[in-house]
Amino acid sequence: MVLNNFEEYDDPILYDKENEQFMPELPFLLKWASYTQGTIIDLACGTGRLTIPMAKNGYKLIGVDIHVGMIKEARKKAAHFDLPIEWVEQDCTTLKLTTKSNFIYSVGNSFQHFLTNQSQDDFFSSVHKHLEKGGVFIFGTRFPSVEELLQPSTEEYWRTYTDSDTLYNVDLYTISFYDSLNQIQQYTTIRKYKNSEGQIVDEKRTNISLRYVFPKEMERMVQDNGLEIVDVYQDWNETPATNDSYELIYVCKKI
Structure with missing residues (x-):
């Protein structure tokens, strides 16, 4: 991840004011969480916009973000509840956790922060390394229409x-x-x-x-990193993707 691309996140309080109330991903993530067991990993978790609600629904999570201010605010917010969340300050392209997971997700179009081919490959490599075989990885990115x-x-x-x-x-x-x-x-x-x-x-x-990736380019990148695309949607309500999509939601599995 490019270290000078954080200006939008330098004020976690402002970030929450503008984004915390929006959680269109939650029902979809809870659905997939119900199919899995063990710890769930939230990559580029920010201030815990989805990490905390997921944990409130009874799941154990690891929230990972490179931005110390965002992680600090996430810890502060989660401290008000007795939640099974481990907060980790790490770069998602060089992830080194002691836990593997059956379910990893990255939301908020966080994938677009990886601006180079190498950083994108490193991100997928980190995901692959921390997924159990057959595990699911879900992420979204804006559609380059x-x-x-x-x-x-x-x-x-x-x-x-x-x-x-x-x-x-x-x-x-x-x-x-x-x-x-x-x-x-x-x-x-x-x-x-x-x-x-x-x-x-x-x-x-x-x-x-923000980096934009075209669908066929994404398909090849995912496959090259040991994952397969199971489904692609244009929103978190599982609407099939079309040429008029605003974003693309990818459901992938580790081969």
């Missing part, structure tokens, strides 16, 4: 939410540029904080780079 890649390079409105501390409305905008040669999208997220009169009182910008 024309609409997704050719977003405007000017400010584009995304959504609005209310900051829970200040009660300011926060308007989110994005600026993007796609580097076709490297298949990397450069994103800038702009947050405009507005008071009750609608005046902008603060503005924050963060940058992130």
Whole structure:
């Protein structure tokens, strides 16, 4: 994982404000968890957005992330509950856990943070090494559709939410540029904080780079690393993938 690609995660509190309430993956992950036994591994777990709810449903988990601030916040949140979670600060491309698992997952499009062919292969190699034979690996990534890649390079409105501390409305905008040669999208997220009169009182910008992988490219990469794709969906409701998909959900097994 590229070490200077963490700006979006330097503020774990802000990350949770904007993302913690969204858990579309949870029912799907719980379904697969019910088929397996033993410890489940959550790779690039962040602040435990899915790790903690999974553990609350009675499963034992290991949450792994390279970002010390995210892991620290995850531990803090989990401390309020008596949950069977082990938090590990490690790079997912050089994973060295003492546990193997029948079920590993990585959500939140975390796979797109691996920007080079080598880092992608190293990530899959780590997964393969820590999966039991026949074990399941589930991950998602944005679908590189024309609409997704050719977003405007000017400010584009995304959504609005209310900051829970200040009660300011926060308007989110994005600026993007796609580097076709490297298949990397450069994103800038702009947050405009507005008071009750609608005046902008603060503005924050963060940058992130995300790698896009085309389906046939992914198929070959997965197979080259000792896994096979069992199913591909366009969402966590198991809708079949189409050319109009926004993301792709891969269900893989260790051969």
